[in-house]
Amino acid sequence: MLPAANYAHPSIMLLFLFFLCIFRWFLFASAAFKVTHLPGFLQQGALPFHLETGYIEVDEVYGVELFYYFIESERNPSEDPLLLWLTGGPGCSAFSGLSLEIGPLKFISERYNGSLPNLVYHPYSWNKISNIIFLDSPVGTGFSFSNHPQGYETGDKSWSKHAIIFLRKWLIDHQQFLSNPLYIAGDSYAGKVVPLVVHNLLNGNKKQNDLEEHPKFNIQGYVIGNPSTGELIDYNARVPFAFGMGIISDELYQGINKNCEGEDYVNPKRPPCASLLQIFEDTYAYYLMYIWANSNIVQEALNVKKGTVKEWQRCLDLNYYKKDISSSLKYQVNITTSGYRALVYSGDHDMLVPFVGTKEWVKSLKFSVTDRWRSWHVGGQVAGYTESYSNNLTFATVKGAGHTAPEYKAKECLAMFRRWISHRLL
Structure with a gap:
């Protein structure tokens, strides 16, 4: 028989578990860092929007940590939609989406003179009407890293898995956003992975009972821009x-x-x-972004962990990435026919993933047309063309826009998103 001293009193065990929970909560909470000032931002004083950065571990075996930028809605953070934004590549930093496309920062494209590049406030940011998480994913992208070389061996399926683990842990730490309508969004190659993330989130929702460990996601649908699908038509x-x-x-x-x-x-x-x-x-803002993001004072302001990324790159060639999902179409059909919403948009001057191919695969889904092909307008001018289908699917082109449409037509894309997220016709 073991001596009595080896047995812990029940009250001591309960106290130990209580402190363990508190410590675990503290680890999550301390991962978030509020950024009030950014080097190079020209407006005087604090940032005119709420910016938070941080890391969340998504693989304990290899120590994979994903870096994120979270920006609150400027309208009503407690009720506005929560958008998880994935950038394409695969291997392009979420900072591209933040500073080139739908975020509240914009670089001034002026000749580099050796000083830190300057940024200004972007008036057509989608955080005017939504909360946005810009996630550096898959691992190896932006400031995300692994403590073991094998952690960088990733692909479509593991990207989706890590995104869901990230979102689950993030919402545990930000439970005030649990009831907000949740949308998964992304463009280019991420357009292939977004439907897989939504599909897996919905399947996970059916199995989740424990709110603390498995929060139920209030998923409403997805948004994909100039999206790759894995289909040859792209x-x-x-x-x-x-x-x-x-x-x-x-x-x-x-x-x-x-x-x-x-x-x-x-x-x-x-x-x-x-x-x-x-x-x-057989552009200049990218160059400025590279200089800015590799500055020590910038990385300190963003609370980047020193030594985890040798050199920040906007887009990185992920040598070990596996394209292990052949097509996203079956996931899109399953999601939309289950009652969830989808917005598919394309810059009509994109030759990388041309809108004619996107339009063709949308039609191949054989959904009935509910609002026939017509122009949509911003400020009295034609901003593109759109068609709506049964099963809550909307397709839209953005006139004069290239591969990442908001980068070229920011005002028009904000108007498009505002109308769609408000359940209005474009």
Whole structure:
């Protein structure tokens, strides 16, 4: 028999568990850091918006920590939607979405003179009407890191898994946002992963009982811009799009059609097709962003952990990334036919993922049309074209916009998002 001293009194055990819970809560709470001032921001005084940064561990085995920027809505944070924004690549930092697309910061594109690049307030930020988490993901992106080399071996499925773990832990620490309508959003390659995240969130919601460990997500739908799907149509649409825009000659277009009939334009098998496609393949704010984000005073202001990332890069080539989801379409069908909302938008001057291909796969879902193809307007001007479908799916083009539409047409994209998130027609 063991001596009585080896047995802990029940009250001591309860006290120990209480302090363990408090310590665990403190670890979560202390991960968040409020940023009130940013180097290079030209407006005097504190930032005119609420900015929080932090890390959340999503893999305890390899010590994978994802870095995030959280910006509160300027309208009504307690009730406005919560948006989790994933940036494409895969491997592009969420800071691209924050400072180039839908966030409240914008770089002044002026000649670099050796001093820290300057930023100003962006008046067409989507945090005018929503809370936004910009997440550096997958691991290896931006300031996110792993303590073990194997932690960087990631892919579509693990990105989705880590995003959900992140969101669950973040909401445990920010329970005031648990009841807010939740949307998952992203563009470019992230457009392929976003529906997978939503699909897995919905499946997880069905199994969750313990609020502390598994908060029930108030998921409402998703938003994807100039999205990759994994389908060949994303890439094969580039040639007819370029021809229609007058970018390639009649001769090259006709030659590709003749020699590449039925071919996969990404991996052509016939030499004549491959050689013609090779002919077909043949900005300054990015440079300023690189200088700014690698500054020591900037990283101190953002509370970046020293030594975890040798060099910040806007977009990084993730050598070990596995594209292990062939297509996102089945997830999109499952989500929308289950009653959740979707906004798919495309800059109509994007040749990377042309809108004609996106429009084609949207139509391939065979949803009935509820609001036929028509123009939508901002300030009395045509801002693009839109069509609405059954199962709460809206498709819209943004006139004159490139691959990341809000980067080119910020005012119009904010108007589009504002109308859609408010359940209005564009």
